[in-house]
Amino acid sequence: MQFKNIVGHQELKQHLISTVAENRVSHAQLFLGPEGSGSLALALAYAQFINCEHRLENDSCGTCPSCIKYDKLIHPDLHFSYPFFAKHKDDTATTFIEDWRKAFLENPYMSLGHWRNQLEAENKQANINIAEAHDIIKKLSLKSFEAEYKVLIMWLPEYLDTQGNALLKLIEEPPAKTLFLLVAENQDKILNTIISRTQLVKVNKYSHEELMQYLIDEKGIEANRANEISFIAEGNIQTALDQIAEASNENFNLLIRWLRCIVTDAGLNIIQICDDEISKLGRENQKLFLMYSINVLRQIVLLNQGLHELVFLKNAELDFVQKFSEITTLEKLETAIDMLEKTHYSVERNANPKILFLDLSLQLVLLFKYNTFPKGTQYI
Known part of the structure; x- marks a missing residue:
């Protein structure tokens, strides 16, 4: 995922790029933005830019071995954590990684509801369980395979509940060259002990004009219909895509x-x-x-x-x-x-x-x- 592939957020993209250029990359960052704002895609593009082997001035190159693996979400030093619907107590995010890759690559602006629909969730509640917290600690304790930074992108840490306490020490004092990129939608539901250990990156919802132009340019929607969908979606790309469907x-x-x-x-x-x-x-x-x-x-x-x-x-x-x-x-x-x-x-x-x-x-x-x-x- 390159910055150029993400709708809007030009100022924020430039800010993220400048943190790398000025060697100010914080080891734990919280990307906070409403559903459908592209915050997850931004976090991934940021991680790809950091580990790109031939960085351009304003984006990752997209052609080096690291970028190619990032594009397919298969880089050995890129880890994901996200809510899932456990069938067994030992299930972790890795259990559902193939479904996750498919869902994200099809729709990098996806909501939890969209993710739920990719799985046999039945009436189970989504969460990030204690087995997942222990698996994160295990994975990040290993040395990097090939990249300069190991990266963990955690989508919706709101679903950690008290299990998040198991990660506090790791987030506060991670191994060298380890990045935590948390992507959240509701700050009030995140453990305060986690918020206090992260640097906030605020992601705003899309404007009416940005979303409308995306629907016209990328989805081929007629202007009047795009205008209507954009209004109803209120800056949420996932809602706009649902409306198209x-x-x-x-x-x-x-x-x-x-x-x-x-x-x-x-x-x-x-x-x-x-x-x-x-x-x-x-x-x-x-x-x-x-x-x-x-x-x-x-x-x-x-x-x-x-x-x-x-x-x-x-x-x-x-x-x-x-x-x-x-x-x-x-x-x-x-x-x-x-x-x-x-x-x-x-x-x-x-x-x-x-x-x-x-x-x-x-x-x-x-x-x-x-x-x-x-x-x-x-x-x-």
Whole structure:
């Protein structure tokens, strides 16, 4: 992975390059950025640049033996750690390394949900277990095979839990020429003892323009559609890719029919949509539908407040949000968005979809049809 292959982040790339040129490479760094921001790809490109045998001014050469092995993720001094769904207590990241290489090479911007879909995860919870922590200590205690630096890239250290304590001494006092590159999305879920031992590298989410241009140039998406997807994705390339994979009008049509049933309190139709359609989408598609719905409601908020210049939707979707903005209030929209976000959280934790979406629908009926706000609602 070379820097030139990663979308955007020009200033950050230059900063990383300068740390190598000025011999200021910290032995433990935390790449902190939201899902789909390319932080994992950046960490790998940084490691490749550090170990490149014929470095260019602004990138690795891409042709030396080290770069070729890095491109295939098979360099003997490059190690990965990541959450996995253990079938046995002795399973480590190495158990799933072939699946990992395939998933990353196909999509270097992947999310945990995308990674989960590559495995037979069933209902298991992702984690980085104690066996993995011990395996890391064992691997990094060995001498380098051929590169100047041994590198461990740990994706999502949030899933270490208390097992991370076994790595503290190694992170604080690693063997010579050993680099820890931790790639995280949520700082609040990382052990403070690990954060205090790392140098922070902040990775910002992509701008609307950067993501839109990526979709046009790299994915061949028509400009209007790329504009719409970029808005819905909110800087998350993984979400944008998921949107591309979806039928273009599928979520929109489902959302319109669902909301029409809600605002008219069509009870039997609500039950039918929840049971026969939404609950059968599958967990990842349910999450996409909820995110799409949240973003459409945010567009309605903008129209409701007269901020027409910030609205990106086009054609039928724009017509829908214009009409809906005329029959609702800011207070209702804020409450509905909060409900949808909480439902998204519950879907991630494998709640029963039929019960979950029926309950959400009934709460929205009370909100939009009868102006009844749920107890405990916080208003802005």
